[in-house]
Amino acid sequence: MKTPVLAQKSIIEVFLKPISLLVLLLSLFFANAAHAQQTILTGTVTDGTTKETLPYVSYVIVGTTLGGKTDADGKFNISLKGEGNVLKFSYVGYKAQTKTIKPGTNQVINVQLMPDAMLMNEVVISGGKKPKYRNKENPAVELIRKVIANKAKNKMENYNFVEYQKYELMKFSLSNLSDKFKSKKIFRNYQFLFQEQDSTKIGGKNFLPVFQEEKLSDVYFKKNPEKTKTVLIADKRVNFDESFVDNKGLTAYFDRMYQDINIYDNNISVVSNQLLSPISDSAPTFYKFFITDTIKNHNPQLIELAFTPRNKADLLFEGKLYVTLDGNYAIQNAYLTVNKDINLNFVRALEVKLDFEKNPDQRYHLSKSNLIVDFGLSKKSGGGFTGERTVAFKDFKINVPRPDTVYKAAGQPVVLADASKKSEEFWTNNRPEPLSTAGVKVYGNIDSLQTIPSFKRTMDIVTLFFAGYKDFGPFEMGPVNTFYSFNGVEGFRLRLGGRTTPALSKRYYFETYAAYGFKDEKWKYFLSGTYSLNNKSIYSFPQNYIRASFQRDTKIPGQELQFVQEDNFLLSFKRGENNMMLYNDFYRLDYVHEFENHFSYTLGLRKWKQSPAGSLYFNNLNSDGLISRTDQINTTEISVGLRYAPNEKFYQSKIYRTPFVGPNPVFNFRYTGGFKGVLGGEYNYHNFMGSIDKRVYLSQLGYTDVTLEGAYIIGKVPFPLLAIHRANQTYAYQLNSYNLMNFLEFVSDHYASVNLDHNFNGFFFNKIPLLKKLKLREVMSFKVLYGGLRDENNPDKNPEAMQFVRNADGQSITNSLNKEPYMEGSVGVGNIFKVLRVDAVKRFNYLDNPDVSSWGIRARVKFDF
CATH class of the missing domain: 2.60.40.1120 (Carboxypeptidase-like, regulatory domain)
Structure with a gap:
């Protein structure tokens, strides 16, 4: 069970990426023509x-x-x-x-x-066949092995204490814009936004800045025990209207795309992928190295070492390293780029420059890094967007002990109260290099842009199309993808709803909708009132609010109600029979409290009435062995949820909070208790559930997303209150569901599961001629579910337990997992047309259950770099 803000997204999740909410949309919306007279x-x-x-x-x-x-x-x-x-x-x-x-x-x-x-000194002319590249007896490889052997002593982490001041400049622009594009009628009032640069630089000659941020921080590192504390002194950035863009989320997204570059790490994160460092432990296996120059007029002398990937499509760099010949074998400078054939989506050019300075102990530290990435739909000329991140370090000190109080609250950035209020004079005095005239103007230009009516109208359309809401000031209508849907019980379903915005109040929020099913001829509706306890939007981090709500609506058993998003139009298309549903009445009182360290807890009180709908029924055997039908189940529950996601970054859209998956695990725990005799509750039970999610990076072999989950239910309860395992009868591949399991097919009162989803990032396809040009990526998954029912909850062992659902032939549709674990796996191809993943899914057991398929084809839309 997941918390609503982290709910599993539908197959249209690609449209909720922050880049699509701002820059990518603009780039695609105003498709750029090629340059003229070039x-x-x-x-x-x-x-x-x-x-x-x-x-x-x-x-x-x-x-x-x-x-x-x-x-x-x-x-x-x-x-x-x-x-x-x-x-x-x-x-x-x-x-x-x-x-x-x-x-x-x-x-x-x-x-x-x-x-x-x-x-x-010597020119050797040799004819005949070009010699094959070998690592053995290759002086360039011998040199890089010495660099690798000396990595540990050249890392910053080798010092007991390190401190420095860090300046960061992040810029993002629409780029490579033609004069024809600039002269479009829609930009008639926006000419002040356009800027020029040398046409040979990444991004082309004309560009339109849309985002800029500067940060100044003091950083303190301690080796034993290892702690890093960052104090954000100053922060200056472009701020968009919060009704269109999550500014903090946008910053987090760009920080993820343009992370710090550490040449001494085995893998370097760039544009949400990990590329193998040219001085990683396994670098000689994947790279070719060449000594191209000796720089003797530098103290110490430097060797210029060129490197290139053995396979041009793999996630590897190419470029040059400058290695010191003073015994440290340290990197003095580095120039990194990527091959044009690399299996990265939309990346037209990438360039990294690293400069190092000497410490008092004659070793080196990074003094400046510059990362530029140019994106576009095509490698050829045309409009795109360019991001550039420059990081400069000064006041670098080593082995200066500090009191333990300095490292208190390490791990999470400490933001000074006046960080966003620094004067321009402060920035002028503290920037390591002055901004260009164009760079200084960006902040004011974007502020001016947001006052232009045509821009507001454009962003209104953007928000409606991608986020699904139409803003009317204090109230916004949506989400539009739920206005129309259909299912086997309700038939054709219409829904209309919306919610208030911070323009009405930053304390009070209201949300509502009404829906009508033309087949069952029933009205459904929802109403909630939320009070923000920290006087911030309830959709922004950290959340701290209390909410009261009532909801009367349908629900598929076992499919967690994603607050109000169950009736997404694209999820209406399902395979097999889909007429077993529940009518639900929810009375809820919820309290949510998040902390800056990304620990959160929720408290809930819920009164729940569920009634069968369609072909679903609740049957019991009476003392005479006759079947009696139950019209409804009433429960009263309290719940406590705990979540910890260390160093989590995410983007908060209008509907979903989209986490950026990283190497840190995410822990979830939830307790739900049912109480008989309280507010009409009919059952006593205790449900304990926990899960761990983690991405494991395997360098050139890609990465694996691992989910471990388990639960235990104490008490005698009917099957609708058991753990109904997440099935998927849509044609979309769902990561957290069992894609060949039918709805309501398996229930348990205790279970444990393992879910593995691996992406090879094209490691094998990149080696196959012709196929590698398609830049496809191999994917595979394996899911295993162990579970069972105690006799008291199993109607086959206990006649007093609520009977499982049977089909017209008398076969049980619902089953327990006492015999063996449920298993399914898949192999697939991802990155088809850069957005599509297709899996062949195989179900390995329980094939005798009614209406099951042993295999199937499922697709998933996913936007990846």
């Missing part, structure tokens, strides 16, 4: 003697600052708009070469650079 230059640079391609050759348009470097295959691509007519190529150990450009044309310029004998 000069596009492409080509390959090779060694004029050996004919081998040359990686990372510098090129520049003579007389300008425009230029770049070739990729690992020696290829380059540059777009110009009349700037210069000579292209110059230069590379260490080779003679520079120039090429003439014909403006306004598309040209292929292949360049052969000749070795410069004046710069080389």
Whole structure:
């Protein structure tokens, strides 16, 4: 059982991602045309003697600052708009070469650079077959093994104490915008937003900033016991209208996409994926290394070490490392990028630059990092969006002991009360580098943008389309995906509802809906009133509210009522018979309290009346052995829920809270007690349930999502109050349900389950010619459920227990799991068209139960990078 704010999402969850709520939507909504009057230059640079391609050759348009470097295959691509007519190529150990450009044309310029004998001690010309790359007796591999062997002493964690001040700048922009795009009528009043940069930089020439944030923090690290405390001194960011965008969630989303880069970690998180570090323990297995230069005029001397992935589609970097020759074998500088064929969605370009400075003990610490990622629907020209994160460190101190009080409350950032109120003078004095004129204007430009009526109308449409609500100020109507649905009991169902917003009150919130089924001719409705105890929106973190509600509606047995989202239109399509439902009356009183450390608890009081609907019935055997029918079950419950999700980040949309899955486990515990004779309750019982969710990263083999769950129910109860295991009769693949189990097929009063879902990130498909170009990803899952019924709750052993449901042929539809565990597994292909996963699901046992399938095909829409 999950708490409502963390409810399992439907197959349209892709539309609830924060990036779709802001930037991605704008990018797609205003599809960008290609640049006009451009000069596009492409080509390959090779060694004029050996004919081998040359990686990372510098090129520049003579007389300008425009230029770049070739990729690992020696290829380059540059777009110009009349700037210069000579292209110059230069590379260490080779003679520079120039090429003439014909403006306004598309040209292929292949360049052969000749070795410069004046710069080389020896030139060896060899013919014949190119030698195969080997790790054995390769000086570049020997060097990288020394770097790996010295990683431990070069890590920051090697010091007993470390402290520093950290400055972060995050920028996000619509990029590569054409002049035609800028001149669209809708942007007539927005010209002040557009900015320009060098066309060779990632993101192209024209861009439109939509988000910017600066942070200044003091960081304290202690090795034993290991603790890290961050004190946020100042925070300045673009703030959007909260009715459209969750500003804190947007920051958390960008922080996840652009995490800190630690070259000494085995895996580096970039755009929600983990890429193997070029100095990881297993790097020589997956990378090729080449010594490309020795820099003797640097103290200490540096070796320039180029690296490239053995398989260009794998989640690996390529680039250059600069290694010190002073015995530390530390990284002095690093340049990381990715191959154009990498199995990353929508990433057109990625660039990481790392600079290190020397400590008093002659070792090095990271002094500055810069990460730029350019996204787009296509690798080719056209509009997209670019994110850039710069982190600078200063006042770096090592082994300076601090009192234990300094590390108190470590793990969660401590935010100073005036962090968001710092003056511009403060920022001017504390930025390591001044912002550009354009960067300074971003904050004011976005504020101005939100006052323009046409922008407000656009965001209104965005919110309606993606979040499902139409805002009317103090009241918003929705969600629209529940306005129409259908099922076997109600038939065609219409629903209309909405809720109040903080524009009416920040303390009081009301929500309601009314629905009507045209087959059962019954009205359903919901009404709730919520009081915020911390004077904040009840949808923002940390929540602290009390809610009273009444709900009369239908429910599929065993399908947790996701507060008011059960009647999603896309979930109406189901396989098999779906006419066993419940009519429910819920009277509820709930208290929710979240803490900044992501521990939360809930207290609840619920009076619940459930009546069978459709072909569902409640039958008992009387003392004469005759069947008597029960019209309803009445219970009165109290509940206590505990949840702990250390370091959890999430985005709060209009409907769901969407957590960003990370390496930390999430713990849930819930106790529900039923009390006979209290407010009409008919049963005494105690239900204890716990679960642990964790993602396990396996480097190049992808990751596994693991869920462990168990429950124990004490008491004699009818089957609707037992654990009705989560079945799925839709055609969508659901991660937390049993996809070939029928509704109400299995019940237990004690159970334990393991759910494994593994994504290989294309590890095998990337090795198959032609197939790897599709960038598909292998997925597989396995689910096992152990459970059972004590005799007192099993009607086959105890005639006094409520009878299980049977079909027209007298076969039991509902069963216990006493014989053996239920098992199912799947293998599938993900990333089809970048958004679709298709699984072939196999059910391994209980195949003699009525109306079951041993296998099936299920699909799931999921947006991934």
